[in-house]
Structure formats: structure tokens, C-alpha cells
Amino acid sequence: MLWTKRLLALFLLLLAPIAGIQALTPLYKFEGSAPFSGQRWFNPFSSDTLTWTRANFHIHSRTWGGITNGHHSPSEIIRAYDSLGYRWIGIADYQRINSESPILLYEHGWSIGKVHQLCFWPESVRWWDYPLLQTLSAKQHTLRILRPTTPLLVIAHPRFLGSYTGRELSRLGGYDAIEVLNRYGDSIEEWDSALSSGHFTPIIASDNAHDVYNPHEVMSRWTEVAISPNAPIDSLRAALYRGRTVGYKNRTPYPLRAYPTFRRIELVGETLFVETSQPVDSLRIIGQNGHIRAVSYQTDKLIYSIRPADTYLRAEAYTSAVEAYTSPLVRGVPKRRPIPKIDWGWTGLHGLFWGGIAVFLIVAGLRLIRAKQNKQVQDRFLSQPLE
Numbered sequence: 001m002l003w004t005k006r007l008l009a010l011f012l013l014l015l016a017p018i019a020g021i022q023a024l025t026p027l028y029k030f031e032g033s034a035p036f037s038g039q040r041w042f043n044p045f046s047s048d049t050l051t052w053t054r055a056n057f058h059i060h061s062r063t064w065g066g067i068t069n070g071h072h073s074p075s076e077i078i079r080a081y082d083s084l085g086y087r088w089i090g091i092a093d094y095q096r097i098n099s100e101s102p103i104l105l106y107e108h109g110w111s112i113g114k115v116h117q118l119c120f121w122p123e124s125v126r127w128w129d130y131p132l133l134q135t136l137s138a139k140q141h142t143l144r145i146l147r148p149t150t151p152l153l154v155i156a157h158p159r160f161l162g163s164y165t166g167r168e169l170s171r172l173g174g175y176d177a178i179e180v181l182n183r184y185g186d187s188i189e190e191w192d193s194a195l196s197s198g199h200f201t202p203i204i205a206s207d208n209a210h211d212v213y214n215p216h217e218v219m220s221r222w223t224e225v226a227i228s229p230n231a232p233i234d235s236l237r238a239a240l241y242r243g244r245t246v247g248y249k250n251r252t253p254y255p256l257r258a259y260p261t262f263r264r265i266e267l268v269g270e271t272l273f274v275e276t277s278q279p280v281d282s283l284r285i286i287g288q289n290g291h292i293r294a295v296s297y298q299t300d301k302l303i304y305s306i307r308p309a310d311t312y313l314r315a316e317a318y319t320s321a322v323e324a325y326t327s328p329l330v331r332g333v334p335k336r337r338p339i340p341k342i343d344w345g346w347t348g349l350h351g352l353f354w355g356g357i358a359v360f361l362i363v364a365g366l367r368l369i370r371a372k373q374n375k376q377v378q379d380r381f382l383s384q385p386l387e
């Protein structure tokens, strides 16, 4: 049964680098939750009038010789979204910065679990990833590696294959925003979990389109950014980081021509005023742990008196055609958890353990190969005719 031994040897030698990657992963000291607190509130939408520009930062073009999922060239993609009135278009290819993309970014990650991140305006592409096993520390380590390479690090589609759970997002540090709405899964609960833990994370919403000629793929989710259409890229960057965004989900199967926008999201003293450009079926205010704090039906206005227990507040609007989710207003400052400190003691033990397994796999794999070669030599020797 030489072939089974050969197969087993190959399997062991393939597992060895995976164990090696685990050995190189630090273990982090994750902090507990610290919900937003303070007397004053941070409102990203505090401005006289709100002007909205439409954006999609997650489109895949045809690249990597067609191996990855993406059907069209950058010019076809730009034409398709231009025709729908998009102001900001980002082609986020896998592991590649597309220089023809109006907004420069790429989608990081090649694991089977689809643990992906959108790296905006990156300095370079990072290839470090965990193909199979992704512990919380492994996810944190990837964010740590990406962090210095990008000014806006966005967790992509957490709900897609459960790549990031709400509990994980409530403990991880070093990310700037979450792609809450995505055609492959909307992650409202995961987002609320991150916000409830006291991590300021604005909303990004994207089609994640691979075929821009498919009307069901285009304008299914998008981000409205509260900046003027003539604003420079630096203003866009600041607006995304500060949370001047609203995520939209299209409830119809085709692109929309018109939909309500938020005309006013304003705090006056301890009262929050939310107003839409046209009446909607319902307006809601959501707070800590995703609990509904107020609802108003068939209206274009909602007035909410803030309670002492409120830590963050965000608004939602519903019509038969769309759902709209604003980025949050938070108590105190819009703080984000930094990358946690490394637990060097446990990291050492963990490294020894996985390093030992990697060595064992290599030795066992090589022994199997050698055993096979020895047997071949032995067989040849035995088959020699006796003189």
C-alpha cells in the first residue's frame, strides 16, 4: 500500500505549515466591554444641512486571469455605476490594488472561512492569512498586520459564513468600520454587539458585485456619505472614519431611481431630532444591545428624549422599497479599541506547542517517504538473481 503512505506523507507535510503559522501567532490580552459614557454626545451628522453622495466600495473586476469571481473590466464597472449616479466607486479586487479604481482599496483574505477585510488607500498588499483555523487571536493578528498599511480598515461582511461573530467584534481592536450590509449577508446584530462593547464603528454598505450587468447585483446595498459631491478624497476619508454614513438595503430586486434620505439628525440638548426627506413606513431609534428605543409610523419625523442609560443611538428608516441605517451617535468620544497587548507568557507556550506539532508533522511525513524509498531499494535488492 505504497500510495496510501505517499498520500499520508503529503497530507502531513501540507499540515505542517498550517501548524507553523499557528506557532507564529501571538496570543492577545483582550479587554472587556466598556460601553460609551460621558455627559456630552458625539454626533457625526451635526451640520446645518445634510448633502448625500452615493458610494459602493466593494466591486470585483476580472482579475488574476479569471480565477477569482469577477466578470468585468474597470471601465465597464465605472460606466455601470456612473449611469446609476454613484459618486464614489471602489473596485476591491482580492489581494490586489486595482490602479484603475477611482477609490483605491483591496479585499484582504484568502481563507476558506471568508474572513475578509477591506483595506482603503493601502500602502501595499499583505498576504498573511490563516487558510483554515481562525482563532480570536489569529483574527486579531491579521488586523494587527493590516493596521499600519491602511488608514481605513473595514471588517467585511461578518455574517458571510459567520466569518466574524458579534462576540468577536465586541473584543477585537484596531478596526475602523464594519461592512454591515452586504449581498452575502447583513450583519446588524454583529454591528450592535461591537457598538454595545464601546467600539465606534460606522456603517459601510456594499453590493459586493461580481457581475455589473446583472440588475440584481447592482444597487442592492449602498452607502450614502454626508459630503458634497465636489469634496476631495481627503474629505471622503474623514467622513467614512467619522461615521458620516448611512447604509441602504434595497428591498426590490432592481436598482432604484428615488428613495428617502435623512434630512436632519440633530441633537438639541438631550433631545434627538430625526427627519427624512419624505414620509416613511416607520422610523426607529436603536440603542445599547440593539434594543429599540423608539418607533414612529407613517411619518417623516421622530423626536426622542435621551435617557441616562443610552450609550449609543442610531436611526433606521423603512419603506416598502428600502431600509436605511445611520451610523451611530455615541456618548463621550467616538473611541475605538486599539490593538490589544500581547500575552507573552501564553504566546511562548502556544508557540512551543504548535511549533512542536509542526516539527512532528515534518518528521513523520519525511519518515514515511524514506520508508517508501528504503522499501523500493530493498525490493530491488531482493529481486536481483542469485549467482
Ligand SMILES: [Zn+2]
Residues within 6 Å of the ligand: 107, 114, 116, 156, 157
Ligand atoms: Zn469577501
